[in-house]
Structure formats: C-alpha cells, structure tokens
Amino acid sequence: MRMPRGGRVFLAMCLGSLFILVLYFQSITRPAGEPSVNKSIPHAKGRRSPLQTLYNGDPQSELWLSQKLSLQDRRDLLEEACLTHTRKRRVLSPEDLRHLIVDDKHSLIYCYVPKVACTNWKRVMMVLTGDGRYSDPLDIPANEAHVTGNLRTLSEYTVSEINQRLRTYLKFVFVREPFERLVSAYRNKFTRSYNTAFHKRYGTKIIRRHRADAEPDALEKGSDVSFQEFVQYLVDPRTQREEPFNEHWERVHSLCHPCLIHYDVVGKYETLEPDAQAVLRLIGADGAVRFPTSGKSTRTDGDMSARFFNDISPFYQRKLFNLYRMDFLLFNYSTPQYLRTQ
Numbered sequence: 016m017r018m019p020r021g022g023r024v025f026l027a028m029c030l031g032s033l034f035i036l037v038l039y040f041q042s043i044t045r046p047a048g049e050p051s052v053n054k055s056i057p058h059a060k061g062r063r064s065p066l067q068t069l070y071n072g073d074p075q076s077e078l079w080l081s082q083k084l085s086l087q088d089r090r091d092l093l094e095e096a097c098l099t100h101t102r103k104r105r106v107l108s109p110e111d112l113r114h115l116i117v118d119d120k121h122s123l124i125y126c127y128v129p130k131v132a133c134t135n136w137k138r139v140m141m142v143l144t145g146d147g148r149y150s151d152p153l154d155i156p157a158n159e160a161h162v163t164g165n166l167r168t169l170s171e172y173t174v175s176e177i178n179q180r181l182r183t184y185l186k187f188v189f190v191r192e193p194f195e196r197l198v199s200a201y202r203n204k205f206t207r208s209y210n211t212a213f214h215k216r217y218g219t220k221i222i223r224r225h226r227a228d229a230e231p232d233a234l235e236k237g238s239d240v241s242f243q244e245f246v247q248y249l250v251d252p253r254t255q256r257e258e259p260f261n262e263h264w265e266r267v268h269s270l271c272h273p274c275l276i277h278y279d280v281v282g283k284y285e286t287l288e289p290d291a292q293a294v295l296r297l298i299g300a301d302g303a304v305r306f307p308t309s310g311k312s313t314r315t316d317g318d319m320s321a322r323f324f325n326d327i328s329p330f331y332q333r334k335l336f337n338l339y340r341m342d343f344l345l346f347n348y349s350t351p352q353y354l355r356t357q
C-alpha cells in the first residue's frame with residue numbers, strides 16, 4: 016500500500032517549491048506511526064490534540080478501535096488513489112482554501128461540500144467555535160449557517176498561519192456517492208419553485224443553450240430545467256471554460272483538494288452518524304455537542320439516481336462519469352450498476 020521511501024523523496028523534491036505546502040508536506044511524508052505531532056505542539060492544558068488522539072490515542076473500546084482502523088483504510092485508499100491518478104501537482108493558493116472552515120478552539124478544519132450534510136456541519140462548527148450563544152446545533156437557522164462571516168475559513172489566514180494549521184489541526188471532509196450528490200443538487204436547485212436565484216442564474220442559460228425551440232417563458236424564468244439538460248450543461252466544455260462549476264455540483268476533488276491536503280478523517284454521507292460521532296469524539300466534544308440526525312437535506316438514494324439516469328443516453332452517461340471520475344476513485348465509490356456506458 017505505502018510508497019517506498021525513494022518515491023517519497025522524489026515526490027518531496029518535485030514539491031519542494033510549493034509555497035503553502037512546503038512545511039505541511041513533511042506531515043504527509045512522515046513514516047506511518049511516527050508521532051511527529053507531539054514534539055512540536057504542546058496542546059492547551061496538557062490535553063491531547065485531536066491529531067494525537069487519532070494517531071496515538073489508546074483505543075478504549077473494540078468499536079472505537081475498528082472505527083479508527085476503517086478511517087485508516089480510507090486514508091490509505093485515498094493516498095494510493097492520488098498517487099495513481101494524479102499526475103499534475105499544483106500549488107495551492109489561499110483562494111483554494113475557501114471551503115476549509117477553521118475551529119481554532121479545537122484545532123479542527125472542516126472542508127465543506129454542499130449536499131453532504133454541510134448545513135448541519137456548519138451548525139456544529141458554529142456551536143464549537145461560538146462563545147456559548149448556541150448549544151444545540153438545531154437552534155441555528157439553516158440560512159444563518161450559510162452566512163459568510165459566521166465562520167472563519169483558512170483562506171483568511173496568513174501563509175504561515177495556514178501552514179501551521181494544516182500541519183497541526185485535525186482535518187476532515189464528508190463525501191457522498193458522486194451521482195447521488197449530483198441528483199440531490201439537481202432536485203434541490205432546479206425542481207423546487209422557491210429556488211428562483213438558481214433558475215435565473217443557471218436555468219435560463221441552460222435552457223438557452225440546450226433546449227431547441229424553447230418557449231419565451233422558459234427562457235425568461237429558467238425554472239423547468241430537465242435532468243438531461245442539466246447533464247448536457249455539465250459536460251459542455253464551454254461551461255467550465257467560462258466559469259468554475261457552482262459549488263453544489265463542483266467535484267469534491269476541486270473543492271477540497273484531497274490529494275494536496277491530507278485529510279485525517281474522510282467521513283461518508285452513507286455512514287454519517289457514526290462518522291460524525293467519531294470526529295466529535297476525536298476533539299473531545301462528543302459529550303457537549305450532538306450531531307443533528309434529523310433534517311437531512313434532499314433524500315436521494317441509488318434507486319432514485321437510477322431513475323434519473325434512465326433518461327440519459329449512454330454517450331452522456333460516459334461523459335458525465337468521466338467528469339466525476341476522480342470523486343469515484345478517490346473515495347472508493349464503485350461505478351453505479353445502472354450506468355450504460357458502452
């Protein structure tokens with residue numbers, strides 16, 4: 016599974032000029048199990064840092080041990096997939112770190128991915144970083160959780176502060192089966208009448224480009240985009256040439272840079288509750304904060320995705336799969352059974 020030492024050194028040399036990751040990279044290349052974290056970061060009041068709890072902590076129960084091992088397997092798989100499938104290495108700029116939310120109190124960084132329980136995670140981050148105004152995440156209205164400024168992102172720090180946090184904080188991300196996430200985004204943004212901002216901003220453009228003989232009303236409102244038209248918009252090379260994808264359908268690979276940022280916990284929507292509990296336990300907040308289990312956003316399962324994909328031709332299915340391929344590979348999602356790509 017692990018890369019031989021020589022390969023790592025070579026990689027390290029290639030990366031020698033990275034500016035943000037210069038210091039941080041040492042933590043990726045450290046041999047497995049070597050505790051590089053406790054010599055440099057004395058944690059507040061002698062408490063273990065979340066990283067120490069994850070990598071050096073004694074498991075107190077069988078269940079916790081097996082959960083930690085499964086998190087380790089996901090990290091190994093991600094690292095392996097990154098080495099196999101990414102060729103170009105690029106430099107991260109602070110602008111790339113806009114999705115990383117920082118909690119300095121608990122030495123925690125969360126990369127948020129829309130349509131993967133991100134409202135509830137933002138609520139939890141507000142409770143964790145707050146001054147006690149909220150104790151139950153569900154007391155926070157959903158729209159408040161998305162107000163920029165309520166939470167700090169890593170892009171707001173200086174380069175040395177960024178490096179220090181990337182090296183010493185527990186970093187986590189939550190992912191979801193890519194096409195279920197995509198169908199969920201489509202349903203939420205294009206089939207709900209209240210989402211007029213999305214209809215105007217994206218719907219009108221999609222209909223103009225991808226519907227022949229569109230009615231004037233549809234061109235003006237953009238409120239009845241079909242899934243097929245949405246897919247055509249996504250795979251159209253013009254779309255990404257003109258501007259980056261909206262975050263609701265942008266790939267996790269592009270939002271969170273999982274091959275450049277070493278995530279300690281890769282949580283999955285499919286196992287949301289135990290994975291969320293594990294993060295809270297690692298930061299010692301499992302007694303204080305409960306991850307909301309109700310109020311999950313638009314429910315979408317495999318059967319529903321299959322129904323939506325039924326209308327998509329094999330040609331477009333293949334193009335779409337190629338577009339989201341990295342998210343399938345990096346997070347160990349298998350190619351959906353319903354896909355007809357021949």
Ligand SMILES: *[C@@H]1O[C@H](CO)[C@@H](O)[C@H](O)[C@H]1NC(C)=O
Pocket residue numbers: 050053054
């Ligand atoms: C690191 O942690 C280990 C075990 O927790 C401890 O024995 C050791 O003294 C620590 N090293 C430093 C430099 O704090």
Ligand SMILES: *[C@@H]1O[C@H](CO)[C@@H](O)[C@H](O)[C@H]1NC(C)=O
Pocket residue numbers: 088089092347349
């Ligand atoms: C990857 O997926 C396969 C098939 O679903 C599963 O058996 C395996 O345990 C997964 N590996 C990891 C590291 O999650």
